[in-house]
Amino acid sequence: MAGARSPASLHDVELAAxxxxxxxxxxxELVRRHGSAVRGLLRRMGAEPALADDIAQDAFLAAFERIVxxxxxxxxxxxxxxxxARLYVRRWRKESRFDPEAETADEGHGGEISAAARIDLDxxxxxxxxxxxxxxxxxxxAGVSHAEAxxxxxxxxxxxxxxxxxxxxxxxxxxxxxxxxxSEPTGSESHG
Amino acid sequence: MAELDFxxxxxxxxxxPPVLADGEAFARMVELRLDRGWNLRxxxxxxxxxxxxxxxxxxxxGSPLLFEAGxxxxxxxxxxxxxxxxxxxxxxxxSALPFGGEAMWLAAALGVMALAFAVTxxxxxxx
Numbered sequence: 001m002a003g004a005r006s007p008a009s010l011h012d013v014e015l016a017a018x019x020x021x022x023x024x025x026x027x028x029e030l031v032r033r034h035g036s037a038v039r040g041l042l043r044r045m046g047a048e049p050a051l052a053d054d055i056a057q058d059a060f061l062a063a064f065e066r067i068v069x070x071x072x073x074x075x076x077x078x079x080x081x082x083x084x085a086r087l088y089v090r091r092w093r094k095e096s097r098f099d100p101e102a103e104t105a106d107e108g109h110g111g112e113i114s115a116a117a118r119i120d121l122d123x124x125x126x127x128x129x130x131x132x133x134x135x136x137x138x139x140x141x142a143g144v145s146h147a148e149a150x151x152x153x154x155x156x157x158x159x160x161x162x163x164x165x166x167x168x169x170x171x172x173x174x175x176x177x178x179x180x181x182x183s184e185p186t187g188s189e190s191h192g
Numbered sequence: 193m194a195e196l197d198f199x200x201x202x203x204x205x206x207x208x209p210p211v212l213a214d215g216e217a218f219a220r221m222v223e224l225r226l227d228r229g230w231n232l233r234x235x236x237x238x239x240x241x242x243x244x245x246x247x248x249x250x251x252x253x254g255s256p257l258l259f260e261a262g263x264x265x266x267x268x269x270x271x272x273x274x275x276x277x278x279x280x281x282x283x284x285x286x287s288a289l290p291f292g293g294e295a296m297w298l299a300a301a302l303g304v305m306a307l308a309f310a311v312t313x314x315x316x317x318x319x
Contacts, residue, residue: 024226031219037209039218044206053218060222061229077207121205140199141206172198175205 059084085142124174132167
């Protein structure tokens with residue numbers, strides 16, 4: 001019986017079932033397990049750490065309210081990251097920060113790239129424009145499709161696809177091993 | 193193929209949560225907000241129940257229901273008293289009557305019927 005075991009020994013789905021019955025310590029264990037993933041995603045999407053933490057808290061509270069909707073079809077982490085990403089996108093749109101034509105200041109694909117920057121996703125994401133960073137993080141970090149991202153951002157699907165493609169091209173350069181840095185970048189459609 | 197590999201690599205990198213030193217403090221903050229929300233909800237439910245109860249009591253006190261119920265109770269008590277008095281009188285007069293045992297049983301049955309009638313009236317009054 002799940003109730004006789006400590007929360008730390010339970011699977012996410014069991015913890016979610018307990019949380020759905022009002023067991024707040026069980027939900028606290030889920031927060032402990034997945035808090036970093038949610039906060040990390042929001043930071044990767046471009047949120048300042050304090051704002052990311054605020055939105056992550058809101059996301060977990062929203063997840064607790066809607067915990068009965070989680071049926072274990074995907075992972076709990078992916079589910080709550082999607083909630084957090086949507087909350088952040090809503091805030092981002094309210095502040096009118098989405099400029100489909102915006103480009104990053106760092107447009108140079110060449111130049112010196114440090115070894116650390118090649119393997120650090122967080123650093124590599126900083127070289128993307130806010131729109132590219134948002135679209136790539138939404139599609140690869142929050143697991144939403146291009147169409148869902150376009151709907152969430154209230155932007156044309158084609159615009160989102162081009163942001164993802166350009167973002168991936170830049171990331172490929174930054175994250176590629178030194179010997180692969182000259183490879184020709186190509187587009188991506190797998191998340192559409 | 194290289195593109196697919198890169199996207200899989202990117203998925204993996206996004207799925208690797210960063211190590212954040214204040215993870216426990218973050219979890220405690222969420223639990224605190226959950227508890228606060230829960231307490232607020234309980235207070236709200238309690239306050240709503242109290243207000244609803246007060247409104248209900250005010251409505252009942254303001255309506256003529258209690259007054260009518262009191263009057264009906266007085267009427268029924270009087271009817272019951274009359275019935276009992278009649279029975280007592282009948283008992284006192286039993287010895288003076290020139291009847292036998294059958295007459296006594298008949299009188300007792302009539303008394304029961306009177307009592308039943310009083311109860312029926314009482315029920316009708318309350319309905």
